[in-house]
Amino acid sequence: MPYKVIGGEPVPVSYSAEDVFSKIKHDQIKFIDLQFTGLRGRFHHTTISANLFTPQQMQDGLPKLDGSSIVGFASIEDSDMVLKPDPSTFAIIPWMANAKTARLICDVYWGKDKGRLESDPRGIAQKAEKYLKTQGFDNSYWGPEVEFFVFDKITWDVLTPYKGQSYSIESKEAPWNQEGKGYPMALKKGYYPSTPADTLTEFRNDCVECLNEYFGILCDNHHHEVATAGQCEIDIRY
Incomplete structure (x- = not known):
């Protein structure tokens, strides 16, 4: 979740799907960079045209990933995967000025409604977060x-x-x-x-x-x- 500083204190900023589409229109965004994390700790991405991006795709995800080409994700026999954008990660990429581009970090799912990809690093982190709550912890602080x-x-x-x-x-x-x-x-x-x-x-x-x-x-x-x-x-x- 992104933050901004107000009065010297960090305040979390949360975007809904509606907020994202409003910002795309208001800021005249041309492209959306769909990013996800690989098991080796680096971002991968694919870029779509903003004018073709729909609320339904935000909700259901986009079938844009061949998981067999990402180390540790899937074999070629069963590699069709879906990228589900997280609206709270919306951010304009400042160094891409010629064609205004925003990024959304995505959760990775199997295709054909088979659920979350078990080896999606973001999913692993989210499971750890949920587990901490079951152990009675309200917060976990990390400073990379x-x-x-x-x-x-x-x-x-x-x-x-x-x-x-x-x-x-x-x-x-x-x-x-x-x-x-x-x-x-x-x-x-x-x-x-x-x-x-x-x-x-x-x-x-x-x-x-x-x-x-x-x-x-x-x-x-x-x-x-x-x-x-x-x-x-x-x-x-x-």
Whole structure:
């Protein structure tokens, strides 16, 4: 569920199906990006035209997924699946300005009215949430720490073993930087350095601002992490 800050306090924002179709019309949305999570933790998506998206599809889902092509979902003999959008996840994607696009995160169901896909990661999380309530807990607080690297350039060759395999990572923050510019960090000395050694503060600011303002994902902290060569961390508020 997305949030917004009112008076210094996070307040949940909930959209109904009616709200979504009203926003599609008001904001002149051209495309809807239907997103779902794979077992390896990455989003997959398919995009539909907003003017063909109907309330019935919002309610019943769209038969738009071949589950055999997603690792761990289904075999090819029984792979027709349905994506059911969650209206509360509606968000306009800010970097797709040429053709205004909004996203909806979807639950994954088997086709032919066979129920929820057991290996849908979102479904597993929802089952865990329900189980906690059966154990007498009203709330469960989670604060993910998103860690990632930002490189200036990376190249690799892993498909031509007859001439050798290799990779190369370039970063102005790394001690192996050949340009002789900047303030490189030693290996494992990247925890909380200040600028100018930390070159990615403004980049992380932009990431946090985008998550907060467009997707309702509130981030309360970000910093450089231990590794050299652009390791970052963004902390999402529980």
